[in-house]
Amino acid sequence: MPPSSASAVTILADGRSVRVAAGVTVAAALLDLGVSAFRRSASGDPRAPLCGMGTCYECRVTIDGVAHRRACLVTVADGMHVATAGAEEQP
Amino acid sequence: MSAVAADVVIVGAGPAGIAAAVRATEAKRHVVVLDEAPNVGGQIWRHRSVATLGSDARTWVDRLARTNADVRRGVAVVDVVARAETGDITVVAERHLGGVDVIRASALVIATGARERFVPFPGWTLPGVTGIGGAQALLKQGATLRGKRVVIAGTGPLILPVAASLTDAGARVMLVAEQAPFQAVRDFALSLFTQPETLLQAAAYRLAFLRTPYAMGTWVTAASGTDRLTAVTVANTRTTWSLPCDLLCTGYGLVPNVEMARFVGCTVTDGAVVVDDRQGTNVPGVFAAGELTGIGGVALAVTEGEIAGAAAAGVARIDPSLTRRRHALQAVARRMARAFALRPELRSLARDDTIICRCEDVRRAAIASCADSRQAKLYARAGMGACQGRVCGPALELLFGWQPGTVRSPLEPARLSTLSTAALAGAASSDAVHSAGS
Numbered sequence: 001m002p003p004s005s006a007s008a009v010t011i012l013a014d015g016r017s018v019r020v021a022a023g024v025t026v027a028a029a030l031l032d033l034g035v036s037a038f039r040r041s042a043s044g045d046p047r048a049p050l051c052g053m054g055t056c057y058e059c060r061v062t063i064d065g066v067a068h069r070r071a072c073l074v075t076v077a078d079g080m081h082v083a084t085a086g087a088e089e090q091p
Numbered sequence: 092m093s094a095v096a097a098d099v100v101i102v103g104a105g106p107a108g109i110a111a112a113v114r115a116t117e118a119k120r121h122v123v124v125l126d127e128a129p130n131v132g133g134q135i136w137r138h139r140s141v142a143t144l145g146s147d148a149r150t151w152v153d154r155l156a157r158t159n160a161d162v163r164r165g166v167a168v169v170d171v172v173a174r175a176e177t178g179d180i181t182v183v184a185e186r187h188l189g190g191v192d193v194i195r196a197s198a199l200v201i202a203t204g205a206r207e208r209f210v211p212f213p214g215w216t217l218p219g220v221t222g223i224g225g226a227q228a229l230l231k232q233g234a235t236l237r238g239k240r241v242v243i244a245g246t247g248p249l250i251l252p253v254a255a256s257l258t259d260a261g262a263r264v265m266l267v268a269e270q271a272p273f274q275a276v277r278d279f280a281l282s283l284f285t286q287p288e289t290l291l292q293a294a295a296y297r298l299a300f301l302r303t304p305y306a307m308g309t310w311v312t313a314a315s316g317t318d319r320l321t322a323v324t325v326a327n328t329r330t331t332w333s334l335p336c337d338l339l340c341t342g343y344g345l346v347p348n349v350e351m352a353r354f355v356g357c358t359v360t361d362g363a364v365v366v367d368d369r370q371g372t373n374v375p376g377v378f379a380a381g382e383l384t385g386i387g388g389v390a391l392a393v394t395e396g397e398i399a400g401a402a403a404a405g406v407a408r409i410d411p412s413l414t415r416r417r418h419a420l421q422a423v424a425r426r427m428a429r430a431f432a433l434r435p436e437l438r439s440l441a442r443d444d445t446i447i448c449r450c451e452d453v454r455r456a457a458i459a460s461c462a463d464s465r466q467a468k469l470y471a472r473a474g475m476g477a478c479q480g481r482v483c484g485p486a487l488e489l490l491f492g493w494q495p496g497t498v499r500s501p502l503e504p505a506r507l508s509t510l511s512t513a514a515l516a517g518a519a520s521s522d523a524v525h526s527a528g529s
Contacts (some may be wrong), residue, residue, distance in 0.1 A: 023139045024233025025129065031234045036218035036319045042452040042476075046318050048218030050449070050482070052228030053134055054127045054167075055206045055348075057450065057477035057504070066188055068477070068504065072232065073165065074187055075129040 027071035103202035105133020107381025110396030116158040118404035198403035205382035207342035212440035219320025223342040237261030244268035255299035268309035279430030370399035387424035450476020464493040
């Protein structure tokens with residue numbers, strides 16, 4: 001069920017405008033959008049959240065132009081721009 | 092940059108940090124609390140709405156809210172300078188999306204908690220493999236797990252509440268595996284006869300996932316999939332089998348977050364910060380409370396936080412009932428550590444090509460011939476990446492017996508602008524200034 005307008009915000013995830021529940025973290029929002037490659041590892045493998053608490057740095061994405069932000073530590077905000085590894089791989 | 096003077100600065104707003112803040116403000120001290128997360132509560136009291144918290148957690152979170160403590164969320168501490176000659180402590184923190192906070196205080200309470208211990212095995216870097224506490228954290232952050240096929244495999248008492256809450260969230264939990272043998276878990280449970288409420292809680296959790304097999308003496312040996320997890324392989328002493336799944340939650344107990352304490356010079360023994368009866372460390376003005384002084388659970392963390400907050404505020408006499416409770420809870424923690432000791436098979440799960448350091452993609456073969464963690468870092472970049480060895484460090488210790496290397500600032504990856512701002516304000520350690528200038 002899509003979040004109701006009162007409790008939802010719109011974010012731009014890899015160029016796609018999506019409604020997500022207010023108050024969730026960027027990591028939770030991306031997982032629900034089906035994102036599995038938050039970032040690419042040093043040898044190019046897809047990586048996604050491991051620890052969920054800011055320790056492992058596997059959920060790094062670009063948020064509002066700031067690179068290497070830990071998605072599990074940032075709450076979504078209306079109009080927020082999020083770019084995952086997938087953003088760079090789009091044709 | 093925002094610079095602020097305080098009496099007590101507390102790093103970490105979990106149970107210990109919250110209790111410390113409440114006690115220090117009661118003693119009329121100006122308190123600043125810093126935490127990386129978007130909300131207070133740490134891991135165990137993580138919440139988006141206080142209405143979802145249990146009564147103890149809610150009481151403490153409400154008490155903190157009623158204090159005049161300056162609580163700053165969404166900031167990562169990147170540097171701490173404790174000047175012995177003046178007694179001044181300066182903490183530099185970077186806001187996630189921009190900005191630097193510099194806090195000067197006369198006392199520091201380090202309440203950085205603990206993280207999960209991960210044991211490397213083939214496939215553990217695949218998307219879809221998370222920690223056990225990690226899955227719980229992501230669920231509480233708002234991730235939807237409904238309908239997902241889940242395997243929970245690891246060790247320790249965290250398994251039960253997570254299996255219960257994932258089931259409650261609609262996940263299809265296929266298997267819950269505890270690596271410790273049945274006898275060890277049974278003996279630990281029996282030793283809890285003095286704490287019937289703990290046993291009842293455990294039974295309630297088990298009831299919540301009663302339709303899922305709960306296998307003792309069973310552990311995960313591999314995860315497979317191409318771009319994401321599709322199956323896991325598990326083993327016991329007799330056999331090995333595979334099952335399809337979308338989410339593998341795996342973790343092997345907790346590791347105290349001692350990096351900041353080690354950086355400021357606190358003595359660490361057996362992986363935990365050494366403290367006295369007032370939670371004081373060997374560094375004047377620096378206190379430690381909660382899981383970083385030894386894994387002991389939420390009740391112990393709160394008790395230690397209360398003691399540390401009062402002591403950091405300069406209260407001369409600590410309530411003796413707090414000290415007694417601390418000793419009793421520490422005894423339970425020691426029994427738990429014995430019951431959930433890691434089985435030797437876990438040390439040989441990683442193959443030559445299994446990644447050990449996820450930040451730098453360093454495989455086992457690249458470091459197996461090294462002498463210690465320092466050599467593994469200098470020769471092969473193990474522990475050189477963004478997490479600064481917080482994930483691979485405990486794995487290197489388990490696999491090779493290597494102790495963690497030196498901790499340097501910045502304590503977390505930081506922007507050059509953060510370090511230069513702090514350096515200009517005279518707040519950065521020489522380590523951090525060097526990093527910013529190089």
